Amino acid sequence: MATMTAISSCAATSCAYNKDGCSAEAVTIADGASCGTFVELDVRGGLPVAEGHVGACQRLECAHNADLMCTADAITVGGDTARCLSYTAS
């Protein structure tokens, strides 16, 4: 894998890493396809800009998953539980 999967958009605006998109350098998508990095805090953190990536993905049954990493060019995240909306059943 040459590059990490980009997070092209994230609608979870209550997340401490959300700055008009994901600013965490690398997130983990958890087994249920919710973002495991999502957290609500009184501070905002992460990179200065929304250039987040997927560092790891535990959703083994997704068609984009290889070796517990994401092979898609980019994903979108949304919904109340910050789910990966690019999940594709294999």
Ligand code: SF4
């Ligand atoms: S597209 Fe599939 S493999 Fe990639 S982050 Fe989403 S659930 Fe994981």
